[in-house]
Amino acid sequence: MPSLVEAATSQVGRKLLTGITGLLLLFFLFFHLAGNLTIFGGEHAMNIYSMTLHDLGWPLWIARIGLALVFIIHAWVGISIWWRRRKARPENYHVYSSKGEPSRQSLSSRSMAITGIILLIFLVFHINTFALGDTGTVLIDGREVSDLKTLVIETFQNPLYAFGYAIIMLLLAAHLGHGIWSSFVSLTMKSRKCSDLMYTIGATVAILLALGFLFIPLYIYFTGGCGAMIAGSQCV
Amino acid sequence: MGGSNMTIHLKIWRQEGPEAEGRFETYTLDQVNEHMSFLEMLDVLNEQLVTEGKLPVEFDYDCREGICGSCNMVINGKAHGPKRLTAVCQLHMRNYSDGDTIVIEPARAAAFPVIRDLVVDRSAFDRIIEAGGYVSVKTGSAPEANTLPVDQFNANKAFDYATCIGCGACVAACPNSSASLFTGAKIAHLNKLPQGQPERKNRVLAMVEQMEKEGFGDCSNFAECEAVCPVGISISAIAEMRRDYMKAMFDDN
Numbered sequence: 001m002p003s004l005v006e007a008a009t010s011q012v013g014r015k016l017l018t019g020i021t022g023l024l025l026l027f028f029l030f031f032h033l034a035g036n037l038t039i040f041g042g043e044h045a046m047n048i049y050s051m052t053l054h055d056l057g058w059p060l061w062i063a064r065i066g067l068a069l070v071f072i073i074h075a076w077v078g079i080s081i082w083w084r085r086r087k088a089r090p091e092n093y094h095v096y097s098s099k100g101e102p103s104r105q106s107l108s109s110r111s112m113a114i115t116g117i118i119l120l121i122f123l124v125f126h127i128n129t130f131a132l133g134d135t136g137t138v139l140i141d142g143r144e145v146s147d148l149k150t151l152v153i154e155t156f157q158n159p160l161y162a163f164g165y166a167i168i169m170l171l172l173a174a175h176l177g178h179g180i181w182s183s184f185v186s187l188t189m190k191s192r193k194c195s196d197l198m199y200t201i202g203a204t205v206a207i208l209l210a211l212g213f214l215f216i217p218l219y220i221y222f223t224g225g226c227g228a229m230i231a232g233s234q235c236v
Numbered sequence: 237m238g239g240s241n242m243t244i245h246l247k248i249w250r251q252e253g254p255e256a257e258g259r260f261e262t263y264t265l266d267q268v269n270e271h272m273s274f275l276e277m278l279d280v281l282n283e284q285l286v287t288e289g290k291l292p293v294e295f296d297y298d299c300r301e302g303i304c305g306s307c308n309m310v311i312n313g314k315a316h317g318p319k320r321l322t323a324v325c326q327l328h329m330r331n332y333s334d335g336d337t338i339v340i341e342p343a344r345a346a347a348f349p350v351i352r353d354l355v356v357d358r359s360a361f362d363r364i365i366e367a368g369g370y371v372s373v374k375t376g377s378a379p380e381a382n383t384l385p386v387d388q389f390n391a392n393k394a395f396d397y398a399t400c401i402g403c404g405a406c407v408a409a410c411p412n413s414s415a416s417l418f419t420g421a422k423i424a425h426l427n428k429l430p431q432g433q434p435e436r437k438n439r440v441l442a443m444v445e446q447m448e449k450e451g452f453g454d455c456s457n458f459a460e461c462e463a464v465c466p467v468g469i470s471i472s473a474i475a476e477m478r479r480d481y482m483k484a485m486f487d488d489n
Contacts, residue, residue, distance in 0.1 A: 002441060004485070011416070011448050012481040015455055081412070081454040088346050088413035088453030094260070095339045097313035099320065099409070103463035110411065112456065182457040188475040188482075 014077050019186030021074035022179055026205075028067060033212045039149060043232030044140050046149040051140070075120050082113040104199070109178035115171045122168045129155060152216075153225040162221035169214035176206030239270040242334035246281065248293055249341045251350050254357075258350065260339075270330040274317065275300060275307060277329055294353040302326040302466060305401030308408060309354045310341045315405035315464040323403065323466040343408035347415070347451040358404050360450040361418060367446035368439035369422045371431045384430050394428035397421040397476075399467040406461035412453035417461035419447045420473035427480050437484040444481060 007013050035053075038045040053060060098105040130151065138147040156162045180202030181195070189195060219227055244265050251258030265284070268277055275297055282292035298304040307324040311317035317327045332338065340354060348356040386394075398421075406417035423440050426432030432439070455474055462471045 002445070002485075007481070007485050010444055010481075011414075011452075011454050012444050012478050015457075016478060016482070081456060085412040085453045085456075088451060089344055090346055091258075091344055093310060093313060093341055093344055095313040095341070096310075098460055099314050099318075099463040101463065102459055104457065104459040105411070109456070109458055178457075185457045185471070185475065186478070188478045190472040190475040192470065192472075 014081060015186045017073055018077045018081070019183040021070045021077070022183040023187075024070045025074060026176070026180060026183070028070075029209055033209060036213065036216055039152060039216060040229050041231070044138070044149075045231075046152070047138055047140060047145055047147060050148045051143075051145040071120075071123070075116065078113065078116050104178065104181070106178065108174045109182070111174060112178060115175040118171055119168070119175060129161075153220055153230070156217040156220035157225060159221060162217040165217040166214040169210045172213065173206045173210035176209065177203045180205055239330075240334075241267050241269055242329070242332070242336075244268045244277065244329070244332060245335070245337040247337060247339045248353070250293070250353055251342075252352065254349050254351060268329050268332075270328070272329045273300070273325060274311070274327040274329065275325050294351075294355045296355050297325060300325040303401060305403030305466075308343055308403040308405050310343060310408055312339050315343065315408040316403070316466050320463065321466060321468050323401075326466075343404050345407050345413040345452065347413065348404060348407060356404070358402070360452070361402050361404065361415070363450060364415065364419055364443050364446045365422060368435065368442040369426065370435075371426060371429075372435065373431065386429060390428045394425050397425035397428070397469060397473055400425070400465075400469055401467060403466060405464045405466060407452060409460045409464040410453065410455075411458055411460065412456050414455045414461075415447050415450070415452035416455035416474045416477065417465065417469060417471065419443050420471075420475075420477035421469050423480060424473050424476035427476070436480070437487075440477060440480040440484050444477070 002010065008017060035049055038049045041049075056063075130148070133151050133155075135146040135148055135151045137144045138150070139145075156165070181199045184198050184202075185195065189198065219229065223230075246263045246265065247260050248263065249258055250261045263281055263284075265277065265281055268280070272280070275295070278293060278295055285292050295309060296306040298306040300307075302323040302325060305323070308315060309324055311324065311327075316322060316324050318331055319327055342348075342350050342354045342356050345356075347360040348358055351357050400418060400421040402418065404418070407413055407415050410417075423443055426439060427436050457471070459471050462469065
């Protein structure tokens, strides 16, 4: 009988871990997108959202540490699978092609490791830009809170950021296009009908999520930060 | 033999031994009949090579009727060639056209070392079976058939998984060289049946461990294995394996 650690790091365990952490990260993305969309809320909606989160105190730290762990496990298992794959076939085929349906080989599934690694690198820059970014302050109900909204609007005036983010979000769509369905398969979804339905749902959710994320930087860039959808913003 | 003849160009992987450096050799056959099987076409090539005093192309085969699983090779990048649910021996030359070039490579995986040309050593599969792909039964006279009831649903499922012929196409086609479909099918086949219950737990744990030891890669749910499997085993076999593994870990019975 293997120990729990041995089981978790076995080929079956690794796949279950990727699936579970993948789904948790998907939930996080929904939450993150909802937070992002507060930029289209009232004048102070985004800053109130950010303030409310920060006011949580220690539960926020637990969530942050938990999220970091989930990211690390997902990335570590993913990279280890990719690493083993190189060892498992030292000499590649000179000619290789998929046999098609019911295969799920696609640009999306074949590039999971690459899109994953780019997203991981992006994450570091992303945290540095916004979570650790230098915000000014703004007065809300007599209280001085950090002005995340202005930082976001200013950042995406830079075409490098606006289009860079948009492209990364397309990679996110590619990663999730296979990833959402694959999570369910890893967590032992068996029936063919469920699988086919889930593939469509997964790909649709992946595209919608990515569109939601990439709309914000592009909107801010093309409207110069003073579009009608953003209440109370001054053109910078 | 009726049917039309065609010219086929072949690009075949030749490798003199496990340690030798391999390379492609090209051959041209002028009189390939459309009714020939793929292996018969290779037989014609080998006769031609032997007549010329050259070494024939080594390839595995046994039954030539799609049930032994020996003949797996990778044809134009696809394990068992272009047709679904068809082993190489059941593939016919009518699937090709006059003047086609066909590239033939052995199954490539660290766990399947090349012995010679298109022949690979698949004994890694045997060792996975030895780890748990068996049932222990009392010897002696055959038991009364109805003493062990198997419901129709599970009997059908078990049979679906039991159709695995161990050809290794799943490994050959998997971008990760994973043996999950093979191992999953072998586990699910026995774990679905009452005869398989006493060793159910050890079976899945031991076979999964052995699969990893042999150097097969991880499953990434590409499902390419299902597409190339000559008997059409579904990736649900892999889900069964994952479920059984979890049950074995967390279920005390």
